[in-house]
Amino acid sequence: MNGVLTSPTTNDIKQHRRSVSLNPRDAKAHALLGLALLKDGQLDEGIACLRRALELNPKLRDLRGLLAAALFECGRNEEAADAYRQALRFEDEAELHRGLANSLVRLKRAQEAEPSARRAVELAPRSIPALLCLASTLHGQGNFEDTAAVFRQVLALDPEQVDAQFDLGEMLHRLNRHDEAVDCYRAVVALRPGHVNAHRHMGLSHRHLRQNDAAIACLERAAELVPDNVGVLCDLGATLQMNGNLDKAAPILRKALALDPTSEHALRALAHTAFSMGEWEEAVALSRRLLDMCPAPETHSMLLFILSHCCLDADELTREHFGFGERWEAExxxxxxxxxxxxxxxxxxxxxxxxxxxxxxxxxxxxxxxxxxxxxxxxxxxxxxxxxxxxxxxxxxxxxxxxxxxxxxxxxxxxxxxxxxxxxxxxxxxxxxxxxxxxxxxxxxxxxxxxxxxxxxxxxxxxxxxxxxxxxxxxxxxxxxxxxxxxxxxxxPSGALFLPDLGAPPVNDLPALKNGYLTFGSFHRASKLSRGVIAHWAKLLHAVPDSRMLLGGLQSGIDDRLIDWFELEGIPRERLLLRPRAPVHEYLKQHYDVDVCLSPFPYTGSTTIGHALWMGVPTLAAIGPTNPSHAAAVFMVHLGLGSFITEDDDTYVKLGIFLAQNTQTLALMRASMRQRLQDSILGYPDVAAAGLELGLRKMWQRWCNGQEPAPLQVRLSELVPASE
Known part of the structure; x- marks a missing residue:
């Protein structure tokens, strides 16, 4: 059983069967037959023979451990645990304690297993199998800190224990100690360069550390080793997507989905990528497919988030959202x-x-x-x-x-x-x-x-x-x-705050005064853009034929797509100014080339509009029938710039023409915009906090009075102390 005996021949087993037949109450004969059968891989019959031997002679104590080990090998874990307990009544041995602990871990009773695992380590403190057993019991209880400490003990005894090194990395990853996890995975790769999961998980730890280039390199190496592994392809594609490499992410994720059309990971990551590229129809279709295949609140929320960016039908959008509550809240x-x-x-x-x-x-x-x-x-x-x-x-x-x-x-x-x-x-x-x-x-x-x-x-x-x-x-x-x-x-009174970046560059003069033409701009994330948005903006660019359009915050794979969309609307490449994503100071400075920003729809922005205003640039926005379209109005109306908001396409174009013909007015507005923003309540957190506090108090008072929730209004005048 433990490799000491050579494998029995068929004749050996026949001879032992003959002995049992001749001496049916001979415990030793049953024991020898049982051991021979176990060696031959006939586990169930071998176990039965050992049980019979112990029935005939309970004093054959050495058989108990062998019986327990055989039961464990068969996966009969409850019986194995009982057998190990019986064996431990006669002998306090590390191997038996380890066997009992491993049986209990298999039964998902890790807490019950821990004392036996610790006793095995006490009896054999330099036994790597005993230490690994203890690590297994601690891991089964979710005690990752102590599990990691045990793996360190194993590696101190044998630094080339590759599996222990990898498992230590896993524990450190779970503990969000990703720097240390990367060191572990790197050590695994040094010992075993083809260890796919070490490359893969090192990439995921790098991703948690936002070391995206290193993460991509690790995951690309894993994909080289197993080019058709769906999990690896999904991790690589998702990391490329998070890093903005959308043009590289999409084909990798499509390959993963082709390999496994039921892969939740591939569907989710590809839906995110399509959404990030402004391919809303594909993103919605993938999200619906994901929800059908993996119904869960989080996948339903993902669909609703995407719909909020592209659905122009207020009734449909409302129905979809209310459906979430009916589906997941009713129970x-x-x-x-x-x-x-x-x-x-x-x-x-x-x-x-x-x-x-x-x-x-x-x-x-x-x-x-x-x-x-x-x-x-x-x-x-x-x-x-x-x-x-x-x-x-x-x-x-x-x-x-x-x-x-x-x-x-x-x-x-x-x-x-x-x-x-x-x-x-x-x-x-x-x-x-x-x-x-x-x-x-x-x-x-x-x-x-x-x-x-x-x-x-x-x-x-x-x-x-x-x-x-x-x-x-x-x-x-x-x-x-x-x-x-x-x-x-x-x-x-104020639910939108804007506190400017302390390192923001100063406001420059209106670029149209120098250029002789108006430059429109957008710094919104690409997932808010679509063919429809580009077509809408193109009407404005056609109406102001000498104008330009600056597109900022672009990710890899987006610029070519947007250029194509504009060209399909008759706007040539030379009228477009492309700017990559940049650190905050540089991003704000990109507003130096913009006269008027444009807001996408039906999901507009807030922070982006605030940044533009701080740089002196107003936003021209179209609002629509769904509430997400109205966010752009908040900043502008608070600043007395409600005339920049419209829900009519013709008026939108006329406003653009008017601004192009009144650059001096735009220049004066640009120069005074920061002061206008500072004078508004948007820059006063204390006002917003006081309004929030009073709103909470009104909600609470209704509950205290046993009243149902009802619409409430907090007016600015209510925030003024009575003594004033």
Missing amino acids: WRTQWQPHPNDRDPMRQLRVGFVSADLYNHAVSHFIAPLFQSLKDNPAVALYIYYNNTIDDETSRGMRANVAVWRPIADLDDDAAERLIRADAIDILIDLSGHSARNRLPLFARKPAPVQATYIGYGGTTGMRSMDYILCDQFLVPEGRYDDQFSEQIVRL
Whole structure:
């Protein structure tokens, strides 16, 4: 059984059978036959013979360990565990403890296995198999820190244990210690250059570190080793997509999908890539296919996010969003638990925020100033439930401005709900909507008595458990989009903040005065652009025939596509100015070449428009029947520039012509734009924070009074202290 005996011949087994036949109550004869059968791979009959031998003579203790090992080899894990326990009654041996622990790990009873695994290591501290067994029990309990420590012990005994080196890398990856994980994978590759998973996982760790070039190099090497491995191709394609190499990503992901049409990874990554390239029809089709194949809230949210960028039918977009709530929330409505929160309408409120974007992300640029303004406000205590592992200067700054910061990326919805209820949160606020890494299924459980969505998404969640949506008064003008929301609308005096980049370059003179022609521009991400958007802009360029169009923030694979789209609309390449993605200062300086920015539709922008305004550049925008199209209006209306917003194509073109004919007015506007922005409430976080606080208080008071959620308005005049 352990390789000591040579393999038995057929004659040997026949001889042992004859001995058993002649002496049926001879335990030794049964034992010898059992061992011969085990050696011959006839495990089930061999196990039966050993059992019979022990029945005849329980004193044959050495057989118990062999029986246990045979049961383990057969996958009869419960029986193996019992056999190992029987053997351990007679002998406290490392091998037996290891066998028991391994059997229990197979049974997914890792916690029960740990004492045996630790005893095996005590008895044989330099035994690599014993240490690996202990690592397995710790890993089975999700104790990755201690698992990593055990793998380090193994490597100290034998640095060339390639599997242990790789597994250590996996543990460090799970612990988000990606620098150390990369070192482990690099050591594996040094010992075994063809180790595909080491190249692959090293690439994924580099990706987590945002070392995208290194990540791509590792994943390309893995793809060279296994060119038809769907998982490797998906990882490579997705990493290229994240890095902006869309033209390279798309064919790789299409190959992966051709190899495995049922690959969720390939479908998801290709849908993201098509979306990023402005190929909305393909992105929607792939997302619907993904949802049909892998029905889950996150895949449904992905579809809705894409639809919000391209659907011009308000009824269809609303129906699709409301369908999310019916599909994923309905089962929880009957399971909502009561909330014992103290119904004092004026006490300090515990306000929780759930988000994965509390790092250097657009959402943080809006919410971080509010946290800072509310930090010392006795009316509210802020609790953060952070659904990400990225830790940067922005996230650390926000952590310092809130009462409690709780990571929940590794918590399932059950655990997260228990945590929120234990914190006695009064109002829970979602900052993601249907964007990536949202926790809307957590909100479906109704862990807090009052729930709202805010900032992170251009539209409704479609959920009844989401009582309110908090928004700027100009984002959802009263009566215009109300029926597109499952939530009750809370209109705030300021729901859009803009704090300029401290290193922004100064505003320059209007370039049209020097050029003699108007230059339109767009710095929006390519996923907001499409054939329809380009066709719309082309009408304007035809109407102002000497104008130019600057396209900034471009990714690889996008520029040629946009050039083609413009040429199909009769706009030649020489009228287009292309600018790559750039660091913030350079990106802002690219506005030096732009007179008027254009906003895409139906999903417009906020931060991009704010940056343009700070550089003196107004945005001409078309709004439409769906609420996501109205975001562009917020900044412009707050600055008294509502005339730059239209919902009529003819008026849009006429506005462009008017601006081209009135460059002196544009020049004066450019020179005064920063002051105009500074004089507006957009640059005053304290105003936005006060409005938010009062909105939360009104929502809370309705709950305290036993009233259903209802539309609410917070007016600027309400924020002025009574003494004034």
